[in-house]
Amino acid sequence: MNDRTALVTGANKGIGKHIASQLAAAGFTVYVGSRDARRGQQAVGEIGGDARLLVLDVTDAGSVTAAAAQVDRLDVLVNNAGISVSLAPPTGTDVEEFRRTYETNVFAVVAVTNAFLPALRRSAHPRIVNISSGTGSLTWSTTPNPQFPSGSAGAAAYRSSKAALNALTVFYAQELAEEGFKVNALAPGVRATDLNPRASSVGGDPAEAARGAVRLALLPDDGPNGAFFSWDETPVPW
Structure with missing residues (x-):
């Protein structure tokens, strides 16, 4: 177990x-992805175990390339870094907010995943976990659902970016299945983080959501691939 490695992007805070802490406790060498070296090093100290700082700005091509060059083999990649600029509906959101949101929540996932594929291919059991959102479910956005009121058009940039991330999850899962990859998405639920004002005020325990991500990171070889799960292991409709 101790020779397994994982990378978690945006791991200096929140979910x-x-x-990263739970994977380290499970015996992984964990690369703590952080664009800020100081905050990342502080997180490494708090996480303990075999946690290691990996300076990584997921929106900077040079940073992604430099980070990937430092990791020879990787068993688990958790694409966690994400932003939510506002809770505005589409008519109240300018194009720049969409661009900024997609840069982190969608384009960066492609950049990081592709950059670290060589390292993941050196693993016997490669796993990719994309941290999505139940608010990105088109089914839940158009029908009654257990997590939030349907019919709301708020947070349009964030929610549409997570719908795009869900599509990417399916496509990567399909392409990499024959190589033994398991690629899945997680809906963590609203958590007490600084993602947006709603999350910080009414969110639940982020450690609970993290356990859902770790379950997907530790899937057996006969586990699901190209699926979308809530933090409590229940399937989420696309």
Whole structure:
């Protein structure tokens, strides 16, 4: 177990930090992805175990390339880094907010995943976990659902970016299945993080969501691939 390695992006705080901590507690060498070296090093000290700082700005091509060059083999990649700029509906959201949101929540996932594929291919059991959102479910956005009121058009940039991330999850899962990859998405639920004002005020324990991500990171070879799960292991409709 001790020779297994994982990378968690955006792991210096919030859900990502809890994912990194739980993987370290499970015996992984965990690369704590953080664009800020100081905050990342502080998180490494708090996580303990075999946690290691990996300076990584997921929106900077040079940073992604430099980070990937430092990791020879990787068993688990958790694409956790994400932003939510506002809770505005589409008519109240300018194009720049969409661009900024997609840069982190969608384009960066492609950049990081592709950059670290060589390291993941050196693993006998490669796993990719994309931290999505139940608010990105088109089914839940158009029908009654257990997590939030349907019919709301708020947070349009964030929610549409997570719907795009869900599509990417399916496509990567399909392409990499024959190589033994398991690629899945997680809906963590609203958690007490600084993602947005709603999350910080009414969110639940981020450690609970992290456990859902870790379950997907530890899937057996006969586990699901190209699926979308809530933090409590129940399937989420696309």
